[in-house]
Amino acid sequence: MTRTRTPKPKAEQSTAQRLSSVIKSVRDIMRKDKGLNGDADRLPMLTWLMFLKFLDDLEQNHEAEAEFEGRPYRPVLEGMYRWRGWAKSDVTGDDLLAFINNEKYEVEPGESIPGLLAYLRNLQGEGNRDRRTVVAEIFRGVQNRMINGYLLKEVVQKLDSLDFTSSEESHTLGALYEGMLKEMRDAAGDAGEFYTPRAVVRFMVKALDPKLGEVVLDPASGTGGFLVEAFEHLKEQAKTTEELEILQNRSVIGGEAKPLPYLLAQMNLTLHGMESPQIDSGNSLRHNLSEIGDRDRVDVILANPPFGGEEERGIQNNFPADKRTSETALLFMQLIMRKLRRQTHNQQGGRAGVVVPNGFLFSEGVGARIKQELLEEFNLHTIVRLPNGVFAPYTSIPTNILFFQRGEPTREVWYYEHPLPAGKKNYSKTQPIQFDEFAPLLDWWTNREENERAWRVDVSAIAGNNFNLDIKNPNAAQDFEHMPPQTLLADIMHKERRILELLEELQAELGQKADMHA
Known part of the structure; x- marks a missing residue:
């Protein structure tokens, strides 16, 4: 009788493992896009997309609070410029690139609206602390460097699984992000x-x-x-x-x-x-x-x-x-x-x-x-x-x-x-x-x-020394291991000469004592 093995259930992924997997998938997709040249291009791209997802999640929290308290709430981004408005839509390929990149995006023949990045750069808030002002400042130097709209859509769909309303996820993403920053610096x-x-x-x-x-x-x-x-x-x-x-x-x-x-x-x-x-x-x-x-x-x-x-x-x-x-x-x-x-x-x-x-x-x-x-x-x-x-x-x-x-x-x-x-x-x-x-x-x-x-x-x-703060450690033992070869050789020769001088002095002293006893 043949015994069939029951497959072991897959261990449930931790938050860190799941998020790390999402970010890795996104970066793998980005590597396929010919418009991105290394992490120095990929990380900024990933950053501003994550920021828009974060902003939308934050807005949902604020809206829920306002609704509970019975007060009106005006979101930072309007209509289809919100993450949920364009990221979750069917727009993809060249149409998605046009919406993100162009100064004007044609929604219907003869009717156009500002493109996403143009809209974000031109937001106006009331004062420096207004989030609209902050968003405009953030996006003033942002460009979309991806040239394949279908790959970009895949990236957006992967990032849509992130949940910035979860403090655990945000904390984990913070740690992952710092790791990516270091990678970018190294690259x-x-x-x-x-x-x-x-x-x-x-x-x-x-x-x-x-x-x-x-x-x-x-x-x-x-x-x-x-x-x-x-x-x-x-x-x-x-x-x-x-x-x-x-x-x-x-x-x-x-x-x-x-x-x-x-x-x-x-x-x-x-x-x-x-x-x-x-x-x-x-x-x-x-x-x-x-x-x-x-x-x-x-x-x-x-x-x-x-x-x-x-x-x-x-x-x-x-x-x-x-x-x-x-x-x-x-x-x-x-x-x-x-x-x-x-x-x-x-x-x-x-x-x-x-x-x-x-x-x-x-x-x-x-x-x-x-x-x-x-x-x-x-x-x-x-x-x-x-x-x-x-x-x-x-x-x-x-x-x-x-x-x-x-x-x-x-x-x-x-x-x-x-x-x-x-x-x-x-x-x-x-x-x-x-x-x-x-x-x-x-x-x-x-x-x-x-x-x-x-x-x-x-x-x-x-x-008294013209404010020179470059003062060497007077208490340090000499570090022969890290001493330059010329300095090390000169130090050894100096010590050898001193030893010879002491031996000569000792020899002379012993000679004088021998003469006295003769």
């Missing part, structure tokens, strides 16, 4: 310019410890890493309805002038639960420094300003005459200093954590004058010296994190040299820095003592 070299390793971001947020009710700013937001981490940090403190309202109302704000990272940051914050991300789409350096007043200042600034960039003359003119420069990083440092809240009799001044290249520490001229102001009007209490390769493969430039607070002048600067893990000579794309490596530094942060990694320098010594 596109110039995209690395707005990338800060997650471990560094988390450490900086932990060290500055923003409190609910404070405003956190990143004036060079990139894809929103600092803002997302700060928002998550603040979210843990929000327990009541009132506190959640505080969280959503101007708790984290940013600035990003480039259309692609601006779009990605908007989606990044949205997926992490921020209903109306407040990111300025203009150049944060465009405002005259002298016109920044108390109402423009914030409690906490976290930033990794672009270094190596150059700003045109019109931007430079916004800064004091003796501190004008084309170097982007030096201009951002001045902006950050000016944007920190002033100290008052009952409130401490604003605080900042800023990533800077080594060149800033020993810069002269304008750089030295900026550092003089930093030391005289701010308390530059800590400089964390990061090891080589933290930003690999995007740049090999050694970097540091400056932590300072507005109000009291600097009396002494603590330095902490963050080490590479034992046995590791460098970080890489596949083996980046990990957050748990910062545990010793976070333990030291609130209980400071000098050790082989930490030392302090009196501000007078720094001022």
Whole structure:
């Protein structure tokens, strides 16, 4: 008698597995479209489509609430411009491409309406916080790069299965999205310019410890890493309805002038639960420094300003005459200093954590004058010296994190040299820095003592050396493993000569004693 085996029931997929499968399917479909060239094209495309699906799901929630409360509700997008209006329709192929891409879309002979992207770019809201204004800003630089309308329809149908009304799904999609952002950065070299390793971001947020009710700013937001981490940090403190309202109302704000990272940051914050991300789409350096007043200042600034960039003359003119420069990083440092809240009799001044290249520490001229102001009007209490390769493969430039607070002048600067893990000579794309490596530094942060990694320098010594902050660790044991060959050879020869000198001295001394006993 033949025994038939009962097939095992398939294990039910977790939310993460299902969503990961959906996103993978979408990306596989996109790979077939000849208009998309790599992840640098696919991810922005996926982002704005996901955003429209998210917006429609959010609108359904708001409509249900309004209906329950018996009040009218006007949706952000009207009619067929809503996701449910066009994504669920029978429109496909060239007709779908025409609806999305064209300035005018013919619905019937002689009757046309704005195309989807044209409609979205021209939305007008009442003020900067109005969601219509935000949507218009997001889509001002968006293009549809898919050229096959049937593949695009497949993508839309797959994305339609996402449910952004589920907090579990949104949280999982947030994690998946961050993974895709990293993939895009790894694939596109110039995209690395707005990338800060997650471990560094988390450490900086932990060290500055923003409190609910404070405003956190990143004036060079990139894809929103600092803002997302700060928002998550603040979210843990929000327990009541009132506190959640505080969280959503101007708790984290940013600035990003480039259309692609601006779009990605908007989606990044949205997926992490921020209903109306407040990111300025203009150049944060465009405002005259002298016109920044108390109402423009914030409690906490976290930033990794672009270094190596150059700003045109019109931007430079916004800064004091003796501190004008084309170097982007030096201009951002001045902006950050000016944007920190002033100290008052009952409130401490604003605080900042800023990533800077080594060149800033020993810069002269304008750089030295900026550092003089930093030391005289701010308390530059800590400089964390990061090891080589933290930003690999995007740049090999050694970097540091400056932590300072507005109000009291600097009396002494603590330095902490963050080490590479034992046995590791460098970080890489596949083996980046990990957050748990910062545990010793976070333990030291609130209980400071000098050790082989930490030392302090009196501000007078720094001022006396033209405000050079590039001070080597006086307590570190020599690292022969990482010493350049020429230096290592010279060190060995020096030691050998010294040993010979000591042997000769000993031989001479023994000879003298022998003569005395003869």
